Amino acid sequence: MSEIVLETRGITRDYHIGGGFFGKGRTINALKGIDLKVEKGKTLAIVGESGCGKSTLARIMTMIDAPTSGELLIDGKPVEISNKGVDSEMRRKVQIVFQNPYGSLNPRQKIGDVLMEPLIINEKVPVKERRERAMEMLLKVGLQAEHFNRYPHMFSGGQRQRIAIARALMLRPRLLVLDEPVSALDLSVQAQVLNLLADLQEEFGLTYVFISHDLSVVRYIADEVMVMYFGEAVEYGTRDAVFTDPQHEYTQSLFAATPRADVESIRKRLAEKAA
Numbered sequence: 035m036s037e038i039v040l041e042t043r044g045i046t047r048d049y050h051i052g053g054g055f056f057g058k059g060r061t062i063n064a065l066k067g068i069d070l071k072v073e074k075g076k077t078l079a080i081v082g083e084s085g086c087g088k089s090t091l092a093r094i095m096t097m098i099d100a101p102t103s104g105e106l107l108i109d110g111k112p113v114e115i116s117n118k119g120v121d122s123e124m125r126r127k128v129q130i131v132f133q134n135p136y137g138s139l140n141p142r143q144k145i146g147d148v149l150m151e152p153l154i155i156n157e158k159v160p161v162k163e164r165r166e167r168a169m170e171m172l173l174k175v176g177l178q179a180e181h182f183n184r185y186p187h188m189f190s191g192g193q194r195q196r197i198a199i200a201r202a203l204m205l206r207p208r209l210l211v212l213d214e215p216v217s218a219l220d221l222s223v224q225a226q227v228l229n230l231l232a233d234l235q236e237e238f239g240l241t242y243v244f245i246s247h248d249l250s251v252v253r254y255i256a257d258e259v260m261v262m263y264f265g266e267a268v269e270y271g272t273r274d275a276v277f278t279d280p281q282h283e284y285t286q287s288l289f290a291a292t293p294r295a296d297v298e299s300i301r302k303r304l305a306e307k308a309a
């Protein structure tokens with residue numbers, strides 16, 4: 035029987051902008067009813083251009099932000115946000131890796147400490163075990179024992195992304211949200227990090243939500259694909275179905291490697307239709 039790790043039911047997120055005390059302002063419907071399910075050990079790729087709502091959805095999945103309406107379920111359990119925030123057990127099940135790990139690594143913190151930190155904050159793990167688990171994870175992501183006492187600036191972009199992945203895995207999550215994790219890397223390094231992600235998924239039975247604008251990466255890594263467009267899922271299905279027989283005009287233009295100008299004109303026409 036399939037095990038659903040992540041599910042969203044009719045998630046919406048509105049942002050109210052502008053408008054002072056008496057002003058009316060404006061509402062942006064950043065997400066308009068997103069339904070999705072991801073099975074254990076599978077990868078859902080979310081594709082779409084800037085502003086379509088990918089990051090908003092990532093923030094909701096990682097419980098950094100709350101939806102305006104709809105429900106998020108992790109391992110079949112609805113996520114509840116109380117006055118104290120989200121239950122810590124629930125929160126640790128989902129971890130995120132960003133495009134630019136350098137921004138989230140403290141330049142004065144040695145890599146060993148970066149990896150041990152989640153264990154100090156979230157678990158009362160004895161020092162010896164903390165070190166062992168951090169060292170083990172360092173090796174798992176393809177780095178070496180001598181890297182334990184080095185600082186972030188001493189690593190390449192690809193190595194830093196390995197460190198960010200290792201840190202995300204320290205609390206043994208069920209789900210990783212990978213937000214453009216290889217977009218800032220050189221092509222050859224991209225392939226190495228994607229292979230690492232595939233190996234870790236296999237070894238730990240991890241479930242991935244992989245946000246990307248790069249279709250060749252998506253074709254390589256995804257089991258299922260969702261294409262987002264102005265806050266809506268306009269396409270959602272298996273990778274092969276979406277790539278070989280896209281249904282929505284926007285996806286068709288995106289996948290057909292249509293010249294950018296044509297994609298723009300289709301985009302404009304659809305926006306006019308929606309208005």
Ligand SMILES: Nc1ncnc2c1ncn2[C@@H]1O[C@H](COP(=O)(O)OP(=O)(O)OP(=O)(O)O)[C@@H](O)[C@H]1O
Binds near residue numbers: 085090
């Ligand atoms: N905090 C906010 N306040 C107001 N509007 C917001 C806020 N965050 C996002 N938006 C708007 O919501 C929409 C979706 O934004 P979001 O950042 O989720 O898109 P995205 O697809 O992730 O884009 P990018 O790839 O550029 O990050 C956009 O119109 C954006 O301007």
